Amino acid sequence: MNSSDNAEYIVFELVKEYLKKKPFFSIEDIVVFINNRVKLNPNINKNRIEKIIKMLIKKRVLIPGTKLMKNNIIEHPVRSEIFNLIKQTPSNINQIMNTIDIGSNQVLWHLSCLEKFQFVRSKKFDNQRVFFNSELNPDFDELHFYLKQNIVKEIINFMQGEKNEFMITEIVNGLKKNYNTTKKYLKILQKLKLIGIKKQNRKIIFYLDKDKYIEVRNLINEE
Numbered sequence: 001m002n003s004s005d006n007a008e009y010i011v012f013e014l015v016k017e018y019l020k021k022k023p024f025f026s027i028e029d030i031v032v033f034i035n036n037r038v039k040l041n042p043n044i045n046k047n048r049i050e051k052i053i054k055m056l057i058k059k060r061v062l063i064p065g066t067k068l069m070k071n072n073i074i075e076h077p078v079r080s081e082i083f084n085l086i087k088q089t090p091s092n093i094n095q096i097m098n099t100i101d102i103g104s105n106q107v108l109w110h111l112s113c114l115e116k117f118q119f120v121r122s123k124k125f126d127n128q129r130v131f132f133n134s135e136l137n138p139d140f141d142e143l144h145f146y147l148k149q150n151i152v153k154e155i156i157n158f159m160q161g162e163k164n165e166f167m168i169t170e171i172v173n174g175l176k177k178n179y180n181t182t183k184k185y186l187k188i189l190q191k192l193k194l195i196g197i198k199k200q201n202r203k204i205i206f207y208l209d210k211d212k213y214i215e216v217r218n219l220i221n222e223e
Contacts, residue, residue: 007044011052015062027053060118073117078102079110086120090145092128140220142192151177151185159208166206
C-alpha cells in the first residue's frame with residue numbers, strides 16, 4: 001500500500017470511528033478530530049485530511065450532516081429490502097409500501113438515504129415518483145418501468161397470440177379491463193414503439209411489433 005492509499009485508509013477508518021461517537025458532522029469538525037489523531041504521522045497533515053474528506057464526499061461515500069456512510073447504508077434490514085425490491089422492479093412509493101408493509105414516512109426516509117448515496121435514483125412517470133437502481137442505463141427507464149407493469153404484460157401477452165391485429169374493443173374484452181386504462185397503456189406502448197397502428201375501414205387497428213419487443217426485452221435483460 002503506497003502512502004496515498006495508506007492515508008486514505010487511515011482517514012476513512014477515523015471517519016468511521018468519529019461517526020460512532022458523533023452521529024452528525026461538519027467537514028471542519030471531522031478534520032480537526034482526525035488531525036489530532038494523526039499528529040505523529042508525517043504523511044498526513046490537515047490539508048491532506050481535508051482533501052481526502054472532500055474526495056469521499058464527492059464520491060458520495062459520506063455526506064455532511066449525516067452519520068451514514070456508503071459502506072453501511074444497506075446494513076439496515078428494511079433499507080436493504082427496499083433496495084433489493086427496486087433492483088428487481090422499478091417501484092413507486094405506494095408499491096414499496098404495499099410490498100414491504102411499512103408506512104410512508106419510513107419509506108421516504110429510507111429512499112432518501114438510498115438516493116443520497118446514489119444506490120437509487122428517481123424519475124417522474126404519470127405524476128408519480130419512480131425509483132430505479134442507479135446502475136441501470138437511464139435511457140431505458142421508461143422501458144424498465146412500463147414493461148414491469150402487470151397490465152402492460154397482459155396486453156403484450158394477449159397480442160402475442162395467433163391473431164396479429166386488434167381493435168381496442170377486442171383487447172378490452174379479451175382482458176376484461178377498463179377501456180380508458182387499456183387505451184392509456186396502448187398509447188404508452190405506441191410511444192415506446194412496441195405497438196403500431198393503422199387504419200382499416202375507418203377503424204384503428206393495433207398490432208404488436210414482435211421483433212422490436214424481443215429486441216427491447218433482450219436489451220434490458222442484459223443490463
